[in-house]
Amino acid sequence: MTDLALSSSLLFASTHPDPAFPRFHPRPAQGWINDPNGVSYINGRYHVFFQYNPHSARHTQIQWGHVSSPDLVRWEEHPVALVPQAGGPDSAGCWTGVVTSDDGVPTAAYSGVQDHGGHSQVVIARGSSDLVSWEQNGHVAASMPEDPLVTAVRDPFIFRFNGARYAMQGAGLADGRAALLLYSVSDMENWEYQGIWLTTADPVAAVHTPAEIWECPQLVQVSSGEWVMMFSLWLSGDDHEHANGVGHLIGSLSADPETGLPVFSPVSGGKSDLGRDFYAPQIMQLSYGSADTEPAALLWGWANEGPGRDGRRGRTQEEIDDAGWSGVLTHPRVLSVVDGTLVVAPASEVEAYRGASVVAGAAGSVAVPGFAEVLVRGAGSGSVDLVLGSGDEAQVVYSATLAAGEELRIFIDASLVEVYRSGAVATTLRAYPAPGESWTLALPEGATADVWELALPTQ
Template identity: 85%
Template sequence: MTDLALFDSLLAASTHPDPAFPRFHPRPAQGWINDPNGISYINGRYHVFFQYNPDSARHSQIQWGHVSSPDLVRWEEHSVALSPQAGGPDSAGCWTGVVTSDDGVPTAAYSGIKDHGGHSQVVIARGSSDLVTWKQDGHVAASMPADPLVTAVRDPFIFRFNGARYAMQGAGLSDGRAALLLYTVEDMDSWQYQGIWLTTADPVAAQHTPAEIWECPQLVQVPSGEWVMMFSLWLSGDDHEHANGVGHLIGSLTSDPATGLPVFMPSSGGKSDLGRDFYAPQIVQLSYGSADAAPGSAPAALLWGWANEGPGRDGRRGRTQEEIDDAGWSGVLTHPRVLSVVDGALAVSPAPEVEAYRGASVVTGAAGSVALPGFAEVLVRGDANSVSGAVELLLGSGTDAQVVYSGSLAAGEELRIFLDASLVEVYRAGSVATTLRAYPAPGEEWQLTLPAGTTADVWELTLPA
């Protein structure tokens, strides 16, 4: 696709021939996607890049795809941003990384691998002001540390603290621990390694974020002041199944009195999503008050995650690799999600902008069993006094029905459920989300079963005018 051939990604999705293709989560019509990368808010637009193979629905020859939006609702797809360079440090793929503004110049820092099985290095690329055109000259800002304890490194992430710029990478150590490596970044072209920053030897980390490698590390501050660190919990043999999922730590960030370097002290943690189909999220820190600030009144953090295709989990019917190949596409990104900490625990909610997709009302105050359209938003409310039983989201009917989601609801509690063809997102007020995939067969319908003491409002999803 040329830069002149931009199109509304959501409108294109509405005519996609595959009924399982999501319409309200922008992605290219064909090809493989996985980790969201380079999420940024620059020059008045949100930019979301992602690992991308345009030529196949399989994980191979990874490039960076790119969509952007002025409002988190209307999305445009752009040409491929970054591609493997023959003979370069990224010849085997442009893997996970970030985009930041470096003295006003959009700059990508990503994991490049020179040959399959080789160690990754941090590769730098510079972008145009609209982030559509990129210059890749093979510049390496950080190589594999010379520390023999460090056996694997990946996924750079940049953060700011006390006016200084730092970076971290996820790592695996020879003794089996997962780790974070810390860098100072006074110059984007030359990162200075400061050593191993945190490992799973920390008892809080060991409890909440167990892994052999911490992938896709993130570190942001939420409006209440706490710092949230998030990891994708890699285990050998995962092969896109990711049994440990994604975990987070909540804590404080202070300065070491001797070195001035940041020190992260975790105090609590947990799972960052309760679904088996969620991995490799990336968070963007929005700093209000700057020239590139998004509208709002307080600092915020927005997260996107990757929901992959799969063989089916927990009793849900999936897709075989043959079916995925026939469909010609694989992977979708979640809605943007707002992070906060409430009573010491992570709370995740859909970005308020996605309410723009709410269309005609289907039913209000429904009870019992409710038929749902294939593209829907559902708000379930628990009675102020008591609720008995579980809320269940079913696909199909009778003995062949799949239980896609089942969860209890406390008195006065709310659930928001989004159905977008084969992607289900469930948000529980004051808690983390649940991301699931399920594939309606021809003639199958969605059903919501409500326990006594609960009611539901349902809307169809529509594209905004």
């Protein structure tokens, strides 16, 4: 593969006819995308799959799209990986799931839906060593539990604990609780159901992760003794609005003294992103730690299009249809836990997109390009406001106060804004510049900003 090929999915973005199309977040030029799937690091490459409808900018006929990278900077777009099989357990869609190495064989485990009725099964597919070609034979590794209390199941996630492989799925129960189902996975093709593992009846979960269904459940270790469990908080009638957003629990994982099965004990939690345009993240466990290293994890999330939220101007469905594309994946994000709090930061690799300096140490009102990275250092009082447009049409897209010593890193990629606050979680937002509109950063007295244009790396 050549360097040019590795950058191809970003190179075409610079000539995309829609000025709102992101240039520094890889995705196909057309079609709908949502949940990141199968994020993995196999055979020296990062792979990110995603829910994908190549035929329109609407959430139907869901397949798996695929991009990969050797370095989280140069991305290559691959052919569609998984497609619904006529008459198979995924005939109504290949939905959210994961990719893992099963004795050296790349293997996808995903929610297959046969009839749009909400009942999914875990379907297995096997991939080539480069994860570009996939064999789908319709094998079902886990069906809906026979327990009548379990009314909805989706989104398998695989994790390891004490040398063994386990999986969980998000679920909804007949009594209105959201739940997790636990499986032992000694054989990828035959998952052993262990029962309901955790529900919103847990007092910590009830406060921090309220939902009717826990979608896209994730479980990763981010420090020696702390595990992060993350959920997308589904409510009936959401229709991609997702008012409860994404939440997480922080706790410990221990072995049940009788069964040896993992037991998750949450002690705290919170929102995993403070923006209304963020949902369905997937986390990849890079390492489980050793005597010399801390465990590490990377997260990707989905930023959807929409009618505008929190006073921001959005796009109508007609405008989305005319544009021919919908949905963006965030930058890869590094997770850590500091003093019992989840901290989310951009992966250091994205600094490769930092181009020419626009201004350094600026104060007051600062003009910001439409493709930019901004570093704000705070002091004094007052708010930092990121404003799109001017006059009566101006929108305050993001506003925050900063204490002395705090920093904000802001990435603007056409219509996608990601804000990373030191010591906290991120904020993901969508905003659509009208023709002639530009960005301005309004700083309080004592705060300064460095601004860079974003640029593709030359090699």
